[in-house]
Amino acid sequence: xxxxxxxxxxxxxxxxxxxxxxxxxxxxxxxxxxxxxxxxxxxxxxxxxxxxxxxxxxxxxxxxxxxxxxxxxxxxxxxxxxxxxxxxxxxxxxxxxxxxxxxxxxxxxxxxxxxxxxxxxxxxxxxxxxxxxxxxxxxxxxxxxxxxxxxxxxxxxxxxxxxxxxxxxxxxxxxxxxxxxxxxxxxxxxxxxxxxxxxxxxxxxxxxxxxxxxxxxxxxxxxxxxxxxxxxxxxxxxxxxxxxxxxxxxxxxxxxxxxxxxxxxxxxxxxxxxxxxxxxxxxxxxxxxxxxxxxxxxxxxxxxxxxxxxxxxxxxxxxx
Amino acid sequence: xxxxxxxxxxxxxxxxxxxxxxxxxxxxxxxxxxxxxxxxxxxxxxxxxxxxxxxxxxxxxxxxxxxxxxxxxxxxxxxxxxxxxxxxxxxxxxxxxxxxxxxxxxxxxxxxxxxxxxxxxxxxxxxxxxxxxxxxxxxxxxxxxxxxxxxxxxxxxxxxxxxxxxxxxxxxxxxxxxxxxxxxxxxxxxxxxxxxxxxxxxxxxxxxxxxxxxxxxxxxxxxxxxxxxxxxxxxxxxxxxxxxxxxxxxxxxxxxxxxxxxxxxxxxxxxxxxxxxxxxxxxxxxxxxxxxxxxxxxxxxxxxxxxxxxxxxxxxxxxx
Numbered sequence: 001x002x003x004x005x006x007x008x009x010x011x012x013x014x015x016x017x018x019x020x021x022x023x024x025x026x027x028x029x030x031x032x033x034x035x036x037x038x039x040x041x042x043x044x045x046x047x048x049x050x051x052x053x054x055x056x057x058x059x060x061x062x063x064x065x066x067x068x069x070x071x072x073x074x075x076x077x078x079x080x081x082x083x084x085x086x087x088x089x090x091x092x093x094x095x096x097x098x099x100x101x102x103x104x105x106x107x108x109x110x111x112x113x114x115x116x117x118x119x120x121x122x123x124x125x126x127x128x129x130x131x132x133x134x135x136x137x138x139x140x141x142x143x144x145x146x147x148x149x150x151x152x153x154x155x156x157x158x159x160x161x162x163x164x165x166x167x168x169x170x171x172x173x174x175x176x177x178x179x180x181x182x183x184x185x186x187x188x189x190x191x192x193x194x195x196x197x198x199x200x201x202x203x204x205x206x207x208x209x210x211x212x213x214x215x216x217x218x219x220x221x222x223x224x225x226x227x228x229x230x231x232x233x234x235x236x237x238x239x240x241x242x243x244x245x246x247x248x249x250x251x252x253x254x255x256x257x258x259x260x261x262x263x264x265x266x267x268x269x270x271x272x273x274x275x276x277x278x279x280x281x282x283x284x285x286x287x288x289x290x291x292x293x294x295x296x297x298x299x300x301x302x303x304x305x306x307x308x309x310x311x312x313x314x315x316x317x318x319x320x
Numbered sequence: 321x322x323x324x325x326x327x328x329x330x331x332x333x334x335x336x337x338x339x340x341x342x343x344x345x346x347x348x349x350x351x352x353x354x355x356x357x358x359x360x361x362x363x364x365x366x367x368x369x370x371x372x373x374x375x376x377x378x379x380x381x382x383x384x385x386x387x388x389x390x391x392x393x394x395x396x397x398x399x400x401x402x403x404x405x406x407x408x409x410x411x412x413x414x415x416x417x418x419x420x421x422x423x424x425x426x427x428x429x430x431x432x433x434x435x436x437x438x439x440x441x442x443x444x445x446x447x448x449x450x451x452x453x454x455x456x457x458x459x460x461x462x463x464x465x466x467x468x469x470x471x472x473x474x475x476x477x478x479x480x481x482x483x484x485x486x487x488x489x490x491x492x493x494x495x496x497x498x499x500x501x502x503x504x505x506x507x508x509x510x511x512x513x514x515x516x517x518x519x520x521x522x523x524x525x526x527x528x529x530x531x532x533x534x535x536x537x538x539x540x541x542x543x544x545x546x547x548x549x550x551x552x553x554x555x556x557x558x559x560x561x562x563x564x565x566x567x568x569x570x571x572x573x574x575x576x577x578x579x580x581x582x583x584x585x586x587x588x589x590x591x592x593x594x595x596x597x598x599x600x601x602x603x604x605x606x607x608x609x610x611x612x613x614x615x616x617x618x619x620x621x622x623x624x625x626x627x628x629x630x631x632x633x634x635x636x637x638x639x640x
Binding site: 130154156180256 | 450451452464466468469471473474475476477478479480481482483485486487488489490497498499500566569570571573574575576577578603604605606607608612613
């Protein structure tokens with residue numbers, strides 16, 4: 001009988017490092033996570049968080065581990081495993097892949113976290129049954145991953161999929177990236193909260209009950225306020241849907257995917273912004289039949305990161 | 321000695337049908353064209369224009385013709401060869417590929433004309449030496465073709481690359497497609513002329529010398545006026561560059577190509593709008609290093625259509 005294949009999927013974020021051991025079908029045998037302290041240098045983050053998490057999961061694997069895949073936020077060259085720049089982790093040119101291989105002596109693969117989550121959707125989630133899809137991850141920022149004819153679209157230097165930095169409103173808000181009117185500057189979690197606060201300051205509504213101060217407002221609290229019927233919160237989510245709809249219509253027009261998956265924490269409020277989003281897409285994306293493109297919540301939710309890492313590890317095995 | 325390979329590249333437009341016979345290297349041995357009368361039904365366009373053009377070129381081929389490739393404007397299913405809809409030709413569900421094969425008894429391949437021109441750039445033009453590029457064709461409309469890792473991005477129903485219908489100004493001009501603020505509604509030849517006429521009507525300048533009436537204005541006349549120093553014409557081209565720059569920055573952000581090629585008749589005015597375009601791209605496309613993406617005039621110019629058809633025919637031979 002052929003030996004069963006096990007791989008490690010890992011995910012490094014701004015607050016936690018997590019890992020799972022899975023088989024080819026994506027069954028999870030063990031999972032573990034540890035906090036990350038970003039006041040430490042990269043080497044210490046490896047020693048105190050990344051290495052121990054992966055070590056523990058390898059120890060608890062039911063069989064030999066063939067490969068490790070890890071996603072992390074930032075610009076990564078997946079061929080060399082070097083993270084060239086990560087604003088979230090404050091890393092510059094960290095050789096993540098080589099460090100992992102030296103430590104564990106197992107083939108290791110690293111890629112941008114949203115790209116990795118896209119591979120996860122393709123292998124285990126709602127990208128399984130379509131050849132062309134886009135994952136849009138909306139949280140602190142907005143990232144994306146593109147699959148065309150079953151293959152990841154990475155671009156010339158693996159920077160494709162930065163869909164949060166499409167210009168939506170040419171003279172709009174200044175974005176962290178330096179451009180104006182980016183989708184992220186309008187619809188990331190913190191920027192949804194900003195639009196709500198600014199609307200309050202313009203006198204367009206009252207602070208929702210249950211919130212003590214304007215500085216407490218987050219996308220999560222606006223979600224609860226809208227669910228409880230607060231008119232301003234409802235309006236802000238509709239506006240969010242319209243802006244996201246412009247961006248998604250552009251993606252449909254340029255890439256003609258079968259499906260668009262919306263993930264990340266803000267996707268928890270999907271019911272609140274999907275109707276306005278679909279209206280906008282119907283109005284703007286005229287080059288494909290109406291409602292041709294399915295738009296739905298991503299499939300993997302909180303396990304997207306580690307399952308994506310596992311998909312990256314497995315896809316490497318399939319190629320070798 | 322192996323028999324030399326010859327193919328036919330054909331192009332059907334709103335005014336002419338054209339064809340060439342070329343070898344694998346793209347050397348043209350014969351070319352011919354005939355006018356197209358669109359007041360006739362599709363069958364007559366085949367009998368009076370398409371068939372005679374291709375027939376004549378086959379007769380003048382130095383050797384046996386292995387394959388025919390043709391581009392035409394509209395939505396085409398390249399697997400079946402059916403043109404589902406062409407607004408320019410006013411065709412619905414015309415089986416172009418099957419008609420050609422029946423007539424000539426040679427394998428025939430048809431695709432959207434801009435997609436075909438993209439293949440032409442990849443095989444014979446400025447897409448030869450890069451893996452990731454986008455062709456933007458600006459004329460009566462704005463179309464596009466996308467190559468990622470050496471492969472055409474066609475999308476789920478071959479509608480990818482409709483870059484003229486990205487929203488650039490959410491509340492902008494109504495576009496022929498039904499959306500507002502499309503790139504095409506701002507920067508196609510006729511819409512460049514419209515912006516100039518509207519600026520005249522607002523009193524922002526004088527009709528350029530040499531133009532008898534406002535209805536005479538075309539992108540071509542505004543190009544000559546700008547070249548002669550007319551301030552309003554110069555301003556309109558700068559504005560054109562800024563709008564195109566927003567669209568191109570979005571494409572760079574989403575797809576990270578090595579190069580963007582600008583073709584079509586409006587590209588003849590490239591010198592007039594490129595500086596403003598590059599400024600806009602530098603401001604907006606922050607996710608790749610500044611000036612990483614080369615932006616230049618397409619390589620094939622007036623032969624783009626037929627050479628694209630030839631590239632389509634040759635790429636089919638390579639696959640079989």
